[in-house]
Amino acid sequence: MSTSSAPTSSGQRQRRVESVTVDQAPEQAESTWRTLRRGLALSPELRVGLAGTLGLALVYMVGRVAVPVAVQQGIDRGIVGGLDLDALFTVVSVTAAVLVVTTTCGYLMMRRLFTVSETALAGVRIRAFRHVHDLSMLHQQSERRGSLVSRVTSDVDQITQFLQWGGVILLVNLGQLAVTTAVMLAYSWQLTLVVYAAFGPAVLVIRLLQRRLAAAYGVVRQRTGALLAAVGESVVGAPVIRAYGIAGRTARRLDDAIDGQRRAQQKAIRISILGSSVGELAAGLALAGVVVLGVLLGADRTLSIGEITAFLFLVTLFIQPVQIATEVLNEAQNAIAGWRRVLDVLDVDPDVADPGTQGRELPGGPLDIRFDGVRFAYPGGPTVLHDVSLEIPAKSRVAVVGETGSGKTTFAKLVTRLMDPSAGAVLLSGVPLTDVRFDSLRSRVVMVPQDGFLFDATVADNVRFARPELTDEQLAAAFTELGLADWLDGLPAGLHTGVGERGEALSVGERQLVALARAYVADPDLLVLDEATSAVDPATEVRLQRTLDAVTRGRTTLAIAHRLSTAQNADEVIVVDRGRIVQRGSHDELLREPDSVYALLYASWLEQTR
Template structure:
C-alpha cells in the first residue's frame, strides 16, 4: 500500500487511507474513544459558555450597576471553569489511554512481524533502519498520542464551537473575523505543503543516522584496526549533514508561519475593535457582546495556532505510521503453505537437495543444479573457498530461503510442504557466534523448549560434560547472561549453544563451524560436547578448518555454486586437486 504521492508529500487520499487503516486496527477501542470524545465535548462546551457569562455580567450587572447580577454571573463563570477542569482532566487521560493502548498493540504487531520475516529481508535491510521503526517512529507516534491527540481534539471542537458562537453573537463581526481567517487558511495550506516534505525528509534522515550509528559502533574494531576513524567519521558526517539540512528546512517553514499567524490575529482583533466599537457607539451592539466576541476571537485564533503545532506532530506521526504499515505490508519471502502438514515421526533425518538452483539475486545464482543426499546419522562436512556457496547451501536446508528451482527434502518431504513447527523441531542451527539472549542461563538453555525443567537441563549438561562448568558459576543456572552473552567467553557461549541444541533434540544439526576462532583448550571442550550432540544425528557442518573435515564421515567440495567433489577426507586428498589445495591452505593457517 502506498502512503506517499510522487512528489513525496502525503496525498489526501493516502492520508485518509492511512487513518482508515489505523481506525480499523483500533476498532476494539471504539467505546473508550467515544467516552474520551464525550468528555472533550463537555469540557469544550463548558469553556464556550464562559464568554456568554461574561457578556451577561457586563450588560446586566456592570452596565446597570446591579451587583447581584455581577455576583450571579461570576458564580456561573466559576462553575463553568470547574466543569471544564473536571472534564478536561478526564478527556486528557481518556484520549491518552486510547492512544497508548493503540501503540501497545502496534508495537506487538510490528515486533511479531519482524521476527517472522525471512533472513533475506534482514540481509536487504539495515539494522539501524529497522531499529528506528521500533524506536524513533514509535516515539513520533508517542509524542502525538501524549500531547497532539488531546490538543487536536479539544482545539478542533473549540474552533467549531467558537465559530458558531461568533455567528450567534453578531454575524457582521463574525464575517469580518472570517475574512482574516480565510487568509490564515491560505497561509496554512502553503505551510502544510512545505512541512509535509520537510518532515518526510526528517523521518528518513533519522533512519539513516541510526543506521550509520549502528554500523559504526558494531564495526568499531574493524574501523580501529585499519585506522579509519576519520574516514568513518566523514561518512557519518555526510549522513548527519543531510539530517541537519532536513531539520533546518522544517525550521524555516515554522519560522515564517507562526509570526504570520500572530500578525493575522492582531489584524483580526483590530478590525473587530474598529467595526464593533463603532457599532457600540451607535448603540447597535452592547458592550458586553463586544467583550464576549473579543474573548471568542482570541480563543478562535489560539486553537488554530495550536492546531498548527499539532500539525507538525501529526505529520511526523503519519510519516512514522506509514512506514510502520509499509513494514507490516512487507510479506516474508518464506511462508508456511496453507495446506502444510506435520513431518511424520519418528524423524530419520535424511536431507536431500534435488537439482537446486538459488541466488539472492535470481539473475546471479549462487548454487546451480545442486544434487545431494545426506543419509540419516551421517556427519557431512561442506567445504569450499569464501563465496563458493557452502553457507547458502546450509541456509536452504534450514529453509531460510526457498530455491528458485529444485526441491529441498527432509525424510522425502518437500520443506515447503511442512509446517514450520515440525520442520524447526527437526532441524536446528548452531551459528558460529553462539548468540545468547539477555536473561538467565536457564532461559537461554531452555530457549527451544521453554517447558523443560531443571532436571532435564542438568541431564543434558551432564551428558555433554559441562555440568561442572555451570556449577562453578556464581549463580549456576540463574547466572545472568547479559546482552549478547557478553558475560561469557566465545567458547562458553558456544557450549551453551550446543547444550541448547541438545535439549531441543533435533534429528538434523546444521553447524556453522562451531570450533572456529577458539583457543585449543576450549576447542577440546567444544569438540567433546559436539561428539555427544551429533551422535546418531544427521549433521551438516560448514567447515572452515581441516580438523572439522577430517572428523566428518563425508566431505563435499563446493566451488562456483556446484558440488565438484564428494567423498571421504582420505579419498578426496588422494583424488581431488581442489580439495588438496584447500587442505594445504588449512595447514598453512590461511583458512
C-alpha cells in the same frame, strides 16, 4: 503489497519520508486518510466508545466559550444600562455550574481516550514485534540495523506521545474553532467574516510554510540519523580508532555530523517562527478589524456593548487554536508517518511463512534430506546454487566443503528453511519443507550459525534458551557430555557467569562453545552446523568433533566446514564449487580423484596444518 518487493520498497519509502519535499507533500496528505483507515482497520478497539469520547469532548469544548458568553451576558444584562447584581449573579452561577460539568466531561474524555488508545497501541507494538520475527531471514537482514527496532519502539512512541500531548490539544482546539465560530456567528455574521478574512490568508501562508517545515524536519531527521551513525561508529570502532591513532579524523567526522544536525535544526525553527509570526499578525489584524467594524455596527445599534466585548474575547480564543493546531499538525504528521511505517511492516507477508495448523508434522525418528532440482538466487542477485539434486540418508554425518563464495552456506539456510529455494524443493523424510509446521521444524531441526549470538544473560540462561525447563544440573551435565566441563569450571561464576552484551564478555571461541551447547541441549534430529567452531582452538575443536560424532550418532548432521578436519570424519563429503556439487563421497574416495577440487583444498589444508 507484493511480497518479493517488500523489503526494498519499505526501505525506500523510509528514505522518501526523510527527504520529503514541497512537491511531495500533497501526495502525503492524501495518504494520511488511508493510513488512518488502515490503522483503524488493524486496531478495531480504537473505535470502541469513540462516539462517547467525542461527545464528552464536545461538551468539554463548550466550556471554552462559556466565559466570553458570560462576559457578554453579564455586561449587557447586569452592568451596562444600570447595574443589576441579581442578573449578574444568575449569569455567573449558571456559568460556574456549566464549567463544573464541562471540566468533569474533560476528565472523563481524556481518561477514556488514553485508556483506549494506549491499549490499542500496545497491541500494535506487540503484534509488530512478533511480525518482525516472522519475517524471513533475508528480509530481516536487508533492513538497516536498528530500523526494525524503530518500528516497535520510536515509531510507536511517536504515536503515543502525540496522542498524549498533541492529540488531545488538536482535538480540543479544532473543536474550539468550531464552537467559537458558531458562537461568533450567533452574535454577528459580519464580524465573523472579518475574523475569517484576517485569518484565512494567514492559514494559507501557514499551510505553505508547513510544507517547507515538514521538509526541514525531514532533513533534521536525516541529519540526526547520520549523527547517530557517526556516534555509533566511534563507539563500536573504539579499538580501531585507538590502535590507528585516528581520533582526530573521527572527531572531525563527528563535528561535521553534529554541526549538520544543528544547522538543520536552526533552519527548521526559522520556518516555524515565521509561521507563528504570521498567526500573531493575523490576530492583531482581526482584533483591529473587529474593533473598527464592531464600533460601526454598534453605532447602528446592530450590536450591543457586551456582544462587541465578547467578540474581542472570542478572537483571542480563535488565535490560540490556530497557532497551536498548526504546531501540533507537524507532530501529527510525524505520528502518522510513524504509524504508516508500523503498518507497512505489518503488511509485509512473511515470504518464508509458517503453514501453521494446515501444515504437517515431520515424521518421527532420524530425518533424511532430499534436494529436488534446487536453484537459489538472492533477490536481484546472481544464482548461487544451480539445479542441485541430492539425497542424504538418515543418520548420516555429511560435511559440505568449498571455497568462500561457492554457495556452501546456502545449503544450511535451505535445509533449515531460513530461505526457500527459487526453484525446486527441499524435503525432509519425504515431506516438502514448505508444508512443515514451524513448531515441528524448529524443535527437530536446529542450526548453529557461525556467529553464535548470545543474549545478555548468564551462560546457563543462554544454553537453556530453547528449553527453559532445564535445571542447572542438567546443563552442567550437558557441558560434561560435550567435554567442556573444564572450560565451564574455569569461568569465574561457572554456569552463572554473565556473558555481557551480545556475549562480548567471552572470547569469540567461547561464544561458539555456548552456542553449540545451546543447540545440543535442544536435542534435534537434524543438526546443522554452519562453521560453528571456526574460532575455537584446534584441540578443543577436535575434541568437540569427537564428542559431537558420538552424541549425534543416530541423528543426521550436516556440517558446513572450512576446516577439512570436519570433512575427514564425515560419512560423506559434498564438495561445492561455483554453485554446483562437483564431488561426493567419503574423504578417502575423494582424495583418490587426482586434481579434483577436493584434492586441491586438501593439499592446501595440509600445507596449513603440517
